[in-house]
Amino acid sequence: MNFKMTPSKLMIALFAIVLLAVPIVTIALPKQEKSENENRTLAKFPSLINQTKMDKAESFGDVIGAIRWDYITVRDKPSFMDDIETYFSDHLAGRENWVVAKNNMEKLVGKQEINGVFTIDDQMIQVFKEYDPEDVQINMDGMVKFAENHPELPCYLMLAPTAQEMYYSRMPSYGGYLSQKTFIDECYKNAGSVKTIDCLSYLSGHKDDYIYYRTDHHWTSLGAYYAYCAAAKALGYTAYGLNEFNIESVSSDFHGTLYSKTLDSGVTADTIDYYHLKNGEPKVTMTADDGEAKTVYDSLYVRDFLKVKDKYSSFTGSNVPYIDIETDVDNGKSLLLVKDSYAHSLVPFLAKHYSRITMVDLRYTSGSLERFLDVNDYSQVLFMYNVSSFAGDTSAGEIMLTK
Amino acid sequence: MVFSSLTFLFAFMPITFILYYLVPLKAKNVIIMISGIVFYAWGEPLYVFAMLLSTAIDYCAGLLMHKYDDNPKIRTACLIVSLLMNLGLLGTFKYLGFIINSVNAWFGWEIANPNLPLPIGISFFTFQSMSYTIDLYRRNIKVQKNPVSFIGFVSLFPQLVAGPIVRYEDIQNEIDNRTITEKMVGDGICRFITGLGKKVLIANNIGMLWTTIKETAGFDYTQLSTVTAWLGILAFTFQIFFDFSGYSDMAIGLGKMMGFNFPENFDYPYMSHSVSEFWRRWHMTLGAWFKSYIYIPLGGNRKGLARTIINLLIVWTVTGIWHGASWNFMLWGLYFGILIVLERLFLGKVLEKIPPFFSWLYTFVLVVFGWVMFDAIDPTTVDIGVMFSQVFTYIGALFGANGVFIDNTAFSAIMNYGIIFALCILGSSDLIKTFSNFIRNKAPQWMQYGIPVVQLVVMLMSIAYLSTASYNPFLYFNF
Numbered sequence: 001m002n003f004k005m006t007p008s009k010l011m012i013a014l015f016a017i018v019l020l021a022v023p024i025v026t027i028a029l030p031k032q033e034k035s036e037n038e039n040r041t042l043a044k045f046p047s048l049i050n051q052t053k054m055d056k057a058e059s060f061g062d063v064i065g066a067i068r069w070d071y072i073t074v075r076d077k078p079s080f081m082d083d084i085e086t087y088f089s090d091h092l093a094g095r096e097n098w099v100v101a102k103n104n105m106e107k108l109v110g111k112q113e114i115n116g117v118f119t120i121d122d123q124m125i126q127v128f129k130e131y132d133p134e135d136v137q138i139n140m141d142g143m144v145k146f147a148e149n150h151p152e153l154p155c156y157l158m159l160a161p162t163a164q165e166m167y168y169s170r171m172p173s174y175g176g177y178l179s180q181k182t183f184i185d186e187c188y189k190n191a192g193s194v195k196t197i198d199c200l201s202y203l204s205g206h207k208d209d210y211i212y213y214r215t216d217h218h219w220t221s222l223g224a225y226y227a228y229c230a231a232a233k234a235l236g237y238t239a240y241g242l243n244e245f246n247i248e249s250v251s252s253d254f255h256g257t258l259y260s261k262t263l264d265s266g267v268t269a270d271t272i273d274y275y276h277l278k279n280g281e282p283k284v285t286m287t288a289d290d291g292e293a294k295t296v297y298d299s300l301y302v303r304d305f306l307k308v309k310d311k312y313s314s315f316t317g318s319n320v321p322y323i324d325i326e327t328d329v330d331n332g333k334s335l336l337l338v339k340d341s342y343a344h345s346l347v348p349f350l351a352k353h354y355s356r357i358t359m360v361d362l363r364y365t366s367g368s369l370e371r372f373l374d375v376n377d378y379s380q381v382l383f384m385y386n387v388s389s390f391a392g393d394t395s396a397g398e399i400m401l402t403k
Numbered sequence: 404m405v406f407s408s409l410t411f412l413f414a415f416m417p418i419t420f421i422l423y424y425l426v427p428l429k430a431k432n433v434i435i436m437i438s439g440i441v442f443y444a445w446g447e448p449l450y451v452f453a454m455l456l457s458t459a460i461d462y463c464a465g466l467l468m469h470k471y472d473d474n475p476k477i478r479t480a481c482l483i484v485s486l487l488m489n490l491g492l493l494g495t496f497k498y499l500g501f502i503i504n505s506v507n508a509w510f511g512w513e514i515a516n517p518n519l520p521l522p523i524g525i526s527f528f529t530f531q532s533m534s535y536t537i538d539l540y541r542r543n544i545k546v547q548k549n550p551v552s553f554i555g556f557v558s559l560f561p562q563l564v565a566g567p568i569v570r571y572e573d574i575q576n577e578i579d580n581r582t583i584t585e586k587m588v589g590d591g592i593c594r595f596i597t598g599l600g601k602k603v604l605i606a607n608n609i610g611m612l613w614t615t616i617k618e619t620a621g622f623d624y625t626q627l628s629t630v631t632a633w634l635g636i637l638a639f640t641f642q643i644f645f646d647f648s649g650y651s652d653m654a655i656g657l658g659k660m661m662g663f664n665f666p667e668n669f670d671y672p673y674m675s676h677s678v679s680e681f682w683r684r685w686h687m688t689l690g691a692w693f694k695s696y697i698y699i700p701l702g703g704n705r706k707g708l709a710r711t712i713i714n715l716l717i718v719w720t721v722t723g724i725w726h727g728a729s730w731n732f733m734l735w736g737l738y739f740g741i742l743i744v745l746e747r748l749f750l751g752k753v754l755e756k757i758p759p760f761f762s763w764l765y766t767f768v769l770v771v772f773g774w775v776m777f778d779a780i781d782p783t784t785v786d787i788g789v790m791f792s793q794v795f796t797y798i799g800a801l802f803g804a805n806g807v808f809i810d811n812t813a814f815s816a817i818m819n820y821g822i823i824f825a826l827c828i829l830g831s832s833d834l835i836k837t838f839s840n841f842i843r844n845k846a847p848q849w850m851q852y853g854i855p856v857v858q859l860v861v862m863l864m865s866i867a868y869l870s871t872a873s874y875n876p877f878l879y880f881n882f
Contacts, residue, residue, distance in 0.1 A: 005852075006585070006586075006589070007589065007851040007852055007854060007855055008585050008586050008588065008589025008590070009585060009589065010589075010852055010855040010856075011589040011592050011593060011854070011855035011858060012585070012588055012589055012592060014855055014856075014858075014859045015592045015596075015858075015859075015862070018859070018862060018863070018866075019412065019413065019416060019417050020417055022412075022413050022866070023413040023414065023417065026413070072448045073448050073449050075520055079448075081404075081410070081445050081446070081448075084410055085408055085409060085410050088409040088410060088413065088414075089409055089869075089870055089871075089872060092409065092870045095870065095871075098866065098867045098870045098871055099867075099871045101863075101864070101867040102867040102868055102871045105864060105867065105868075108822075109608075109822040109823055109826075110818060110819055110820075110821055110822045111819050112818060112819055172814075172815070172818065173811070174810075174811035174812075174813075174814035174815045174818070175811070175815055176811060176812075176815065
């Protein structure tokens with residue numbers, strides 16, 4: 001045989017290999033239903049056939065009628081063809097490797113943020129650059145109105161800074177990053193009869209400690225501990241000292257949500273710590289109500305989550321509308337905690353001071369809370385949000401829906 | 404379907420090309436016809452019939468012109484039917500809503516706007532199809548009797564939706580008789596990947612900067628700092644060049660892979676030294692189309708200076724409005740018409756005498772101002788006053804009228820896009836071409852194998868960008 005390699009032949013060969021190998025491997029690989037890193041279900045292969053009609057089809061005309069023509073011709077919504085592209089993209093062979101390659105190229109050309117994450121030293125930061133002041137107003141108004149409607153019920157608001165605030169002075173001044181101190185101060189000015197809790201200064205005092213996860217948008221148990229100190233002072237009890245805890249490290253390879261956004265394995269994996277009182281923890285019964293079913297636990301830690309990617313959820317389980325915690329602390333005090341996920345690692349500390357804590361996540365509830373609880377059962381109400389989620393949606397304002 | 408999609412790269416392209424190379428030459432046009440219709444219908448499942456209607460009428464018009472070769476009346480009638488039908492399609496889908504909106508705004512009428520969608524590529528395939536009947540009428544070309552070949556010409560998917568505007572004349576020999584060589588396929592692949600990289604790696608990237616600046620401003624440019632205004636419109640200047648010429652590169656490359664030699668469409672336009680030269684190097688097939696079907700029939704420059712000027716202004720107004728149905732495009736076209744008239748009258752001679760750097764600067768800056776009219780204006784406005792005010796506010800911002808020279812947005816843009824800007828400048832010059840020609844012609848043989856390897860890397864990088872568009876992590880599970 002007289003084969004001579006030419007640049008053209010090489011080009012054709014390389015091109016053909018890529019063009020054939022990628023789809024073949026994509027088809028051959030088993031399809032995943034869910035992307036753990038993206039925390040979402042991946043697209044299913046779109047179907048052009050209305051199965052119920054097809055099952056009933058008796059004539060050729062029925063078969064034609066079972067085809068979803070409108071799915072093909074639709075213009076203002078994703079059509080069949082758009083969904084095919086999405087399916088391809090969701091299931092492409094080596095998908096996350098392509099993402100890593102792309103993110104590395106982005107870094108190479110000087111992009112300072114990847115997918116809304118700024119990385120500085122060994123710390124990933126979820127950036128806080130813009131928000132809609134009207135949304136914040138809705139949240140504040142809702143809480144203030146709630147407090148007015150319940151003058152006998154002491155209401156508190158604790159806005160937690162995110163990691164950005166600790167690195168604020170080191171981030172580029174031109175980047176449009178917002179000062180969370182300013183944001184919190186502004187909110188607190190409009191808090192009316194809601195008493196405000198300053199956890200920012202407690203956290204800032206320990207900004208060099210490991211108070212935020214490196215690869216996740218939450219605070220660590222240590223960060224939550226300092227917020228607990230701030231909260232305890234305002235809520236009227238004495239916080240336990242750090243030296244009164246035994247620290248149990250339950251995981252040292254936690255890759256959090258910010259890792260998922262960047263897939264940057266250059267940042268050290270995180271450690272998850274549980275803080276247990278040396279003198280013994282209160283006994284608890286935790287009931288999580290996801291709106292459909294109730295699950296009962298005898299601990300605030302759901303250790304099953306330590307085996308999966310979403311390890312932060314081992315703190316009182318993943319976000320559900322209601323979590324009811326009863327303890328054997330015999331002081332008759334009860335707390336209604338209206339919160340986002342930052343509260344999950346805070347609750348183990350708070351639980352030492354209440355007979356009962358009910359956590360409500362307004363992002364997942366709908367309609368009036370009265371169906372589930374009576375606010376008059378509680379001796380205190382604490383609104384606890386991090387700045388980013390508080391500014392990012394208006395669910396906190398929905399507390400107003402409560403009578 | 405667009406070239407820069409996974410569906411095209413990993414489904415349409417492998418299937419089409421495998422079939423195309425497997426079947427014998429005579430059947431290749433059948434593959435071209437079917438693949439073209441599928442390609443178009445994938446993006447326009449309904450209006451594919453508009454395209455097929457246009458094709459069918461032009462095909463029949465051609466046959467009739469041929470049959471009644473000695474009857475000038477029938478020939479003229481055929482041409483008129485073809486033109487009315489193509490321009491009618493274009494007018495209905497592209498300009499009707501615009502005309503209704505403008506008339507309503509001026510006279511306070513309330514004619515209902517049917518809000519017809521704009522079928523993809525209608526401005527391109529109608530022009531391609533018309534070139535056939537016009538040239539046949541002029542007896543420049545031979546009739547195409549084979550319907551498969553004719554539908555194949557119109558629906559030849561590489562050039563179907565975004566240029567270059569391939570006239571029947573350009574490929575009349577190749578459509579029925581072409582050879583596909585190994586070198587053509589190899590070169591075609593190189594060209595395709597170059598275009599893909601230009602579109603996906605450069606245009607999409609630099610375009611994000613312009614989108615951000617434009618969206619933040621919301622057509623109110625009174626807050627832009629001087630540097631931000633320049634970076635924004637330069638970002639668009641590069642975005643449209645790399646997007647459009649990238650698409651043409653992909654089309655020309657795919658054409659080569661199928662054995663066609665399409666006309667070139669861009670020749671480093673940002674290196675031009677006069678506005679007239681810019682338009683000889685930018686979207687060259689469109690310029691050639693207007694020249695041969697409008698400017699010259701109007702008399703071109705053969706009927707005295709006054710008529711020449713009027714003809715030029717007509718052609719450039721039409722060129723403007725071809726780019727989109729809104730007033731800013733007409734203004735943009737007219738602006739270039741006036742500049743070209745001025746260059747013809749006296750400016751051209753001045754430009755030849757001054758140092759090349761200054762004639763380049765003159766051209767580039769005026770072209771950039773043109774892009775302000777092209778893309779910084781709210782396209783929905785029918786109020787000419789609003790349009791001019793937006794143009795002048797933006798151009799004012801370029802000259803520091805807002806009183807702020809540089810701000811955080813500008814710093815951030817420099818830090819995040821500086822390298823991409825540098826790549827844009829490099830890619831707009833002919834340095835890479837000179838270098839690769841050197842490799843091809845002067846460098847030792849083994850270095851030529853480097854070109855495919857570099858292209859492979861560009862291809863993989865482009866796939867990385869294309870495939871991750873849907874990578875979208877949620878902090879909380881989305882229901």
